Amino acid sequence: MMKISIASDHAGYEYKTELVKYLEAKGHQLVDYGTDSDKSVDYPDFIKPAAISVSIKKSDAGIVLGGSGNGEAIAANKVTGVRCAVCWNPESARLAKLHNNANMISIGQRMVDLETAKQMIDEWLDAEFEGGRHINRINKIERSYD
Numbered sequence: 001m002m003k004i005s006i007a008s009d010h011a012g013y014e015y016k017t018e019l020v021k022y023l024e025a026k027g028h029q030l031v032d033y034g035t036d037s038d039k040s041v042d043y044p045d046f047i048k049p050a051a052i053s054v055s056i057k058k059s060d061a062g063i064v065l066g067g068s069g070n071g072e073a074i075a076a077n078k079v080t081g082v083r084c085a086v087c088w089n090p091e092s093a094r095l096a097k098l099h100n101n102a103n104m105i106s107i108g109q110r111m112v113d114l115e116t117a118k119q120m121i122d123e124w125l126d127a128e129f130e131g132g133r134h135i136n137r138i139n140k141i142e143r144s145y146d
Contacts, residue, residue, distance in 0.1 A: 001026075002125065005059040007033035007050035008109075009043035009072065012065025015109045015117055019063065022118055031059055044075045051079040054103050062104035063121065069108035076104050083141065088112060093120035097127035099134050 004023060008016040013035055020030045033050040035041045047064050054062040062084070064072040069086045076084035084104035085096035088111055096102035105124050107117050 002060040003029045005031045005050040005053045005062040007046040008065035010038045011067035012109045013038045047072050047075040051076040051082045055079045055081040064106045067110045069106035073106035090119045090123040093124040094127045098130050101129040
């Protein structure tokens, strides 16, 4: 079982609440970085701490949620060592791990139904990075271009 950081803004709060229960029932340990309601918030305040916990290996993986998932992925990817993929179906989530070794995924509550979100998470957690030709690509992503 894994230790998983999870965070959302107000637009992803409903799914976050459901996914915490779903993943805990599967035996995973969840660390919830908020938000704690559907009241409007600034998503970086919650996403960044969750991403940092993955970056420093305090958590094994991370899940972030919002309306589309785009802003949350952008915020998470600003943290060194995080590879957060926006996913929209189970196959995109599986490939995020297989090819990109994504250690976080971002889901848009307004984009997919809850059952699809659960399937995406299961596919992502069950997949293993293929390595091989993908390693060089991941290393290029990790380099700074400043």
